[in-house]
Structures are given as structure tokens and as C-alpha cells.
Amino acid sequence: MADGRVERGNQTRRTVLDRTVRIASVDGLEGLSLGRIATDLGLSKSGVFALFGSKEDLQLATVRAAVDVFVEQVVRPVREEPAGVAKAWLLCERWIAYSAGRVFPGGCFFYTVSAEFDARPGPVRDEIATARSDWTRYVERVLDEARLTGAFRETFGATDVPQLAFEIIALMELSNAHSLLLDDTVAYERAGRGILDRLRTAAATPEELPERPPTTGVAA
């Protein structure tokens, strides 16, 4: 009996968070309302409130749920690949597919909520900041592992890794922003071209990388 209740609670939690990550990617985390979500999903309000407590708890749980989706879509498919520039490029391709494929209807979840909370101190901002620095660290790690296997030219040192990671992330983020706001259909290709150019300049064997990025359409 107790187990059944826990299982139902977990199921409801997943249903709610499935909805809130989608809403927040469009309207931001401030727009979330437990009451409205319960109504929309035909769930008991008191049940939903019991699961999440405060609006801030819901916001925090939503950020964590979005991290899970992001890891599943972008990081997991790449994780087991052997270290090298091809792996770094594959990670970028996964990110572009995640943004262009509108895994979240409002494009990259973290772009929306970062801009929303970056100047508002508190636990929600901290959670978003942690997610973004984990992502930055992961890109740096993939690049550094490539460096340690000799995938980059000799002139490319450990201190060049954070710079390259920064440049790659910058290109990906702007493609998301321009695709969404300007309906810019070539933004993802521009980002891919810039990233390949950066990786090729640094790579010991640039021929491992494709000449140009694939054409990336936005999911209808």
C-alpha cells in the first residue's frame, strides 16, 4: 500500500516536471504556478502542493529535471566515445540537435532561465549557475582529454582549453538565440562552421573533422 502511494507520488512528480520544464523554456520559471499546472493536468491541487511545497521548490525541481533531459540528450550519447577532437565535435553536434530539435519548445532551457535569474540572487540562481558551470566544465574536460591523448597541436596547452571551451559554447548559444528570436535559419550552420574552424585550427589531425557542418533544420 505504502509502496503504491510512493510510486503514484513519483509518477505525479514526473508528470508535473515534464510539463514545467516545457513551460519554463518558453515563459521562464517565474511564470510557473502549481495551481494552474494541477488544473491543466487534471491533478488534485493539494496532492501537487504536498509534492512540491513552495514555488521555489518547484523551480528548483524544474531546473534539476531539465538537467536530466539535457544530460540524456547531449552528454550521454557522447560519454563513451574515445577521447579526441571527433568526440568534441560530436558533443557540439548533439547540442545543436538538442537546440534545433526543440527538445524544449522554447529552445535551450538554460538560455531562457539563465537570462531570467542571472541578476536575482537566491537558490534558484545558484542551481542554474551550477548547471551551467557543470556544462562548461564538461566541455573543458572533453577538450582536455583530447589534448592529453595528443589530439591537439603541440602549441595548444592546458591553458588554451578554457578559452576554446568558451568560444565553442558562445557559438552554440548564439545559434540558439538567433534561431529563436530572429528565425535565422542559418544560425546553426554558422555555429557549426565556427566550431569546426576552431577545432581544426587546434587539431593535430584536422582531417578527422568534417569539412563543413551538416545542414541543420529546426524541428517543425
Added chain:
Amino acid sequence: MADGRVERGNQTRRTVLDRTVRIASVDGLEGLSLGRIATDLGLSKSGVFALFGSKEDLQLATVRAAVDVFVEQVVRPVREEPAGVAKAWLLCERWIAYSAGRVFPGGCFFYTVSAEFDARPGPVRDEIATARSDWTRYVERVLDEARLTGAFRETFGATDVPQLAFEIIALMELSNAHSLLLDDTVAYERAGRGILDRLRTAAATPEELPERPPTTGVAA
């Protein structure tokens, strides 16, 4: 008498917009409330409502007021400079100073409101999109004028201009985002380094550009 009233109306309008661009850079445009602003500023609510009408009108006027500030801070100081890579770099320096100097308390106004409205169709999104494409076009124009004066290598053609503009804007935007959300103190230098590297690679006389970007501190 009538002139005095018009002048007072204009003055109130400026006072309100001065406040709303600052609020919106932190909390977004959705958070604006004419009633609260009137109270905060000690203005008559009916007077403020008469000047702006709807919340959407206030949001549109706020975006336009932010454009004016941006043009004044970033574009105007550069406009009369002779075409060339030095001018392109100066424009980027002005942008970095605008973001790092926290001209708006929430960092770049357009980063906040773009992420807020990019997936919400309507006049406000269109106004933000226009502002951002005007900015992209301006960066492209500065680069293209440099190209036409022979400032870039022969291999750098007209089709390379939008790609270079995209990469430069991407680096600037991520420095704003990382500075705000991650308290990343080297983000502006990373952006500057990346931009100088891009410009130097394209330039016919790279020695016109500084070796490295200046150290950019965030305004206290």
C-alpha cells in the same frame, strides 16, 4: 500652457522609462507594472497610465528607450571613426564596457529580454528582434566597410562578413552571460581575446590591433 504640459509629459515619460529599462534588465519586461512604478516614483497613477496606456505599450517604449541608451553607449562613440579593423575592435571594446560597466544593472538589456520573449510571438518580441537584427546588421556593416577599404586579407570575401559578425557577437554575449551568472571575472577577457584572434586572422595588417585585450573589471 499647452507647451508646458507637453514638456512635463515628456519629462515624466523619460523618468518612467529611465526606471523601467533598469527594472527590465534584471526582472524582464513581464515584471513591469505601471501602478508600482508610479508609486515608486511618486507620480500620479492616472498621469502615468495616460502617458503609456497598456502594459504592452510600456514594454515597447521600454525596448525603444533601451535601444537609445545602447546606441549612445556603444554605437555613437565609434560611428565617426574611419573604417577599418581598428574601428571594428573599438566597437567591441565599447560593447564590453557597456556590459561590464553595468550601464543596466542586469547587464545587457537585450540578453535578458531576448531570452524572455524569443518564444512568445507578438509586438514586443518583434520590437526586440528588430533591435537585435539592427545590431547584427551594424556589426556586419562595420566589418564590410573595413573589407571595402582593404583592411582584410584578399581571401576574406563579402560572404565571410556575416560569419565573422556572428562569431564576434557570440563571444560578447557569452561574456555578459558568464559574468552575470557565474561571476566569471575573466569572461570579458576571454571574449576580447577571441575577438582579437578572429580579427587578426582576417586582417591585412594585424599589427593595427592590440596584442591582448585590456583587463576588464565589472563595475562595482
